[in-house]
Amino acid sequence: MSSKTIYLCVTSLCLAPWAHAAAAQDWQYSLSAGVANLPRYSGSNERMTAPLLGAEVISPWGIFLDTDRGLGWGYEGQRASFSAYVGASAGRKDKKKSGHAGSDRLQGMGEIKSRPQLGISASYSLGSAILGATLEHALEQDDKKDSGKAFTSLELSIGTLLYKGDYGSLDASLNSRFGDGNYVQTWYGVTPGQATRSRFHAFDAKGGLVSRGLNLTWNLPISEHTQFTTLLDMHYLSGDAGKSPIVERRLQTSVMGVLKYTF
Template sequence: MHAKNLCLSLTSLCLLAAADTALAEDWQYSLKAGMANAPRYSGSDERMTAPVLGGKIISPWGIFLDTDTGLGWGYEGNALSFSAYVGASDSRKDKNESMHAGSKRLKGMGEIKSRAQLGVNAAYNLGGVIIGATLEHALEEDKHKETGKAFTHLELSLGTNLYEGRYGSVDAAINSHFGDRNYLQTWYGVTTDQATRSRFKEYQASAGNISNGMNLSWSVPINEHTQFSTLLDVQYLADKAGKSPIVERRLQTSVMGMVEYTF
């Protein structure tokens, strides 16, 4: 899982703390910095460590600009949270780069380019158990026929707070990821042309379950405006993705540590 997705997982877990009002009374700003260690790509047995940097601005009317999701509008009530946004999708390279997901073991597979992405996220608090869903649709990237098709990804989750006290807050969530045929083929499939250029045999992926897993986060306040958070993410690639010849390890684990300053 990429650092961006780790941040999104941490953000989803933070929905466990429901807001009292739908709109902020004033502008809100936050900056974050940290480090993440994750597989070089989904299914890789190599690992990479990369910095995590970002920020977010929220207006009094719910409009936000977030380095993780993009430009959008959000609502937070006592039980319901909702957001819609336009941003950029993930990417993958077929060579090793310290700041980008990918590996030289994918040589010949071509680059999966980032492209415009539409997303919606919703969470509902059922007495301490949070039901969440995130749907993202990446638009077509015309220049690359093999890896540029439009694709759709869905995440469903159940989360809860395990601890709240003098040592901070511990939250946990279980989740499942699903994708349409284009998503699975883009990230896990191997076309005839890719097979001739790479070390992998041809593999036609189909729509379905991508992975199932869990997140565990621990957030500790440092002062009124600053907190330190750690996140452990564990995913097990399901058959639709796990049988791909590019997958070297089906059990994928990622960790992240981050300091966030809000003002």
């Protein structure tokens, strides 16, 4: 399915409930803090532990500003949700630096700089299953650099509630991530120039399936305004991403815990 088709589908999904979203009464604010243990870069067998700090503001009209997605608008109904946002893409360094994704093993590959990113996300509840899709497009930073081209990724997911009771709730979801040629080349490819400066041989990565994964999320309410969330993310690099010479381990796992206060 093309990005234009996805955009039209999720846009039409959200237009009907606009009046309901605009009728919301209160501003919502939240602060979050936690810690994550994850690979130093996608495909690495080195790990890093980093703090997680975040904040979010949601207006009565659905406009939001948060440290994760950026600035956008969203709607959340009984069965469907939608959001569109402008934020910053992820980045990667070619040396080990505290709190930043990257590794000395990537020396010579150059830095993948964060750049403006456009995103749309939608979900729909179908019985006990929740279908989701997130499309993101990072703008061009410099088309003459190895990692400066614009790129696009799409994540599809299906999730369900496994448990809800005295100990909070446990959700599980299966997901697949796809990327265009620039996305896969930026994160997993090795250009001839990068090959001359690094330990890796040249690798022309093609677009397609990037990974398949499983998420487990445990939400534990502590009080009316406070919640603790633990996330276990596992995904297996596929296609050209999995064949990349920079990939040391295809199965990637991340664990994080976050305390969130809403007021």
